[in-house]
Amino acid sequence: MFIFQNSYRFPIWPYIKLTFCLWLVLPVFNGAAYIYENFVRKYVKVGSYVNPNYPEGQRRVLQMISLDARKSVEKYIEKYGPEAFDRVIKAAEKEAKKH
Numbered sequence: 001m002f003i004f005q006n007s008y009r010f011p012i013w014p015y016i017k018l019t020f021c022l023w024l025v026l027p028v029f030n031g032a033a034y035i036y037e038n039f040v041r042k043y044v045k046v047g048s049y050v051n052p053n054y055p056e057g058q059r060r061v062l063q064m065i066s067l068d069a070r071k072s073v074e075k076y077i078e079k080y081g082p083e084a085f086d087r088v089i090k091a092a093e094k095e096a097k098k099h
Helices: 013-025 031-043 056-064 067-080 082-098
Strands: none
Touching: 013 031, 056 067, 056 082, 067 082
């Protein structure tokens, strides 16, 4: 690593760093989003809040799924009601027992 710290030994190193920084920052390349989605997101737990008004079974299921899936499920519950979500869970459990 000593070679990369002294740019006089590796003269294009500042240009490589500049190119990488531009790739990260410029919206046309979307580099920072790529790094986050592919490397960082799986290690960061964001939005662990689950509505306490949901029944215990639904809260357990919502805590086990990803944030994106949780948002979709919460929209489904708002649209069709918690009973519809219970039916979906029971159908999934029945399907899982078959396999």
